[in-house]
Amino acid sequence: MKPDKKREDVQGELYELPYHWLLRGYLRVSYSFRNSIIIEQLKKFGSKSILDIGCGDGKFISDVQNSIPQVRIIGVDSLERAIRFARIMADTDNFARMSGTLLAFKDDIFDTVTCLDVLEHIPAEDSIKLVDEIYRVMSPGGHCIVSVPSTKVKTHPMHYHHFTPGDILDLMGRKFDAIELKGCCYYVPMLYTFLTRYPLIWRILLPTIRLCNPDNCITLLYCGVKRG
Numbered sequence: 001m002k003p004d005k006k007r008e009d010v011q012g013e014l015y016e017l018p019y020h021w022l023l024r025g026y027l028r029v030s031y032s033f034r035n036s037i038i039i040e041q042l043k044k045f046g047s048k049s050i051l052d053i054g055c056g057d058g059k060f061i062s063d064v065q066n067s068i069p070q071v072r073i074i075g076v077d078s079l080e081r082a083i084r085f086a087r088i089m090a091d092t093d094n095f096a097r098m099s100g101t102l103l104a105f106k107d108d109i110f111d112t113v114t115c116l117d118v119l120e121h122i123p124a125e126d127s128i129k130l131v132d133e134i135y136r137v138m139s140p141g142g143h144c145i146v147s148v149p150s151t152k153v154k155t156h157p158m159h160y161h162h163f164t165p166g167d168i169l170d171l172m173g174r175k176f177d178a179i180e181l182k183g184c185c186y187y188v189p190m191l192y193t194f195l196t197r198y199p200l201i202w203r204i205l206l207p208t209i210r211l212c213n214p215d216n217c218i219t220l221l222y223c224g225v226k227r228g
Contacts, residue, residue, distance in 0.1 A: 015056075015057065015079055015081040015082050015085065017085075018057035018058075018059075018085035018086075018088075018089050019057065020056055020057050020058075020059035020060075021057060021059050021089050030185060030218075031059075032063075033184070033185075033210050034116075034147065034184055034219060034221075035059075035060055035063045035064075036063075037182075037184060037210065037211070037221065038060075038114065038116070038145055038147070038221070039063065039064055039067045039068065041145060041223060042064065042068060042071070042112060042114075042145075043067075043068060045111075045112055045143045047068075047071055047111055047112040047143070048070075048071060048072065048111055049071070049072045049073075049109070049110050049111050049112070050064070050071060050072070050073040050074070050110060050111075050112045050113070050114060051073075051074050051075075051076070051103075051105070051110040051112075051113045051114070051137060052064075052073060052074070052075040052076070052113075052114045052115075052116070053076055053100040053103075053113065053114070053115045053118060053130070053133075053134065054076075054077055054078075054100060054115060054116065054117070054118030054121070055075025055076060055077050055082070055083075055086055055095060056077055056079075056082050056086070057082050057085040057086050057089055058075055058085065058086030058087070058089050058090035058092075058095060059089070059090075060114075060116060061073055061075045061086070061090050061092075061094070061095075062089065062090040062091075065090070065092070072094075073094060074094050074095070074096070075090075075094060075095045075096075076095070076096050076097070076098040076100065076103070077095070077097065077098070078097065078098070078099050078100070079097075080097050083095050083096070083097045100115070100118065100122075100130045100133060100134075101122075101126050101129040101130050101133060102129075102133070103133045103136070103137055105137045106137070107136055107137065108136075108137070108138065108139045108140065109137060109139065110137055110138055110139060110142060111138070111139050111142045111143070112138075112142060112143050112144070112145070113134045113137065113138050113142070113143075113144045113145075114144070114145045114146075115130070115134060115144065115145075115146045115147075116145070116146070116147045117147055117148065117149070117219075118130070119146065119148050119163070119168075119171070120148055120149055120156075120159040120160060120161060120162060120163070121158060121159060121160065122160065123160055124160070124161070127171060128171070128174070131171060131172060131174065131175055132175065134175070135175040135176070135226060138226045139226070140226060140228055141225060141226060141228070142225070142226045143179070143223065143224065143225055143226075144172070144176060144222075144223070144224050144225075144226070145221070145222070145223050146168065146172060146221075146222040146224075147184070147219055147220065147221050147222070148162070148163040148168055148219070148220050148222075149162045149163065149218070149219055149220075150162060150163065150164070150183070150187065150214075150217050150218055150219060150220055151163060151164050151167075152187040152216060152217065152218065153187065153218055163220055165181055165214040165215060165220060168181070168220050168222050169181065169222075172222055172224050175226070175227060176224030176225060176226060176227055177224060177225050177227050178222065178223070178224050179223040179224055179225055180221075180222075180223045181214050181220065181221070181222050181223075182211055182212075182214060182217075182220070182221040182223075183211065183212040183213050183214040183215070183216065183217025183218075183219070183220065183221075184210055184211065184212075184217055184218060184219040184220070184221050185210055185212070185217060185218040185219060186212040186213075186216060186217060186218075187216050187217055187218050
């Protein structure tokens with residue numbers, strides 16, 4: 001990344017198009033698997049009202065609505081262009097431009113909050129504010145699901161940092177009791193390179209390697225419950 005180019009600008013450039021809807025190859029397969037894992041967890045929680053922080057172009061919310069049509073889900077994102085795409089592509093108005101560190105919602109109103117691949121996009125001090133806001137808007141006994149990239153994977157130019165299992169447990173543990181920390185997609189450097197080049201093989205193998213030890217994975221999936 002050029003020294004004078006902000007990470008936020010790099011992120012914004014991605015939304016020249018609704019890129020989550022246009023993923024191809026291994027990216028499409030791995031993204032779909034991640035969403036399916038989270039949707040399974042939402043069903044297990046019996047989620048009725050969900051806030052998705054950092055919803056981007058709305059692809060995850062569309063997947064949730066297709067799988068759990070009775071759920072009430074709202075998506076927020078700080079990027080105006082992302083929200084515009086979300087409303088068009090997901091064919092719903094349940095989106096609002098809003099910062100995750102300053103949510104315009106009352107306390108204790110969502111039984112579940114998701115925050116997927118967001119924390120790596122913000123500085124560490126804002127991560128603490130975001131977690132505090134997740135806690136505030138969540139009803140007592142509610143659940144959160146957070147995904148972040150592992151430090152096993154090279155940091156992307158738009159990311160401030162990646163996470164170890166200890167990092168995400170420490171950050172979320174200020175407010176939540178961990179139910180589960182999973183690894184999504186086993187990370188082996190040569191295998192990772194091979195699979196990115198041959199997405200069909202990735203599609204065949206991913207069901208067997210998608211959940212793994214969080215100490216050696218591509219993505220960390222954290223599930224927690226609001227501490228009373």
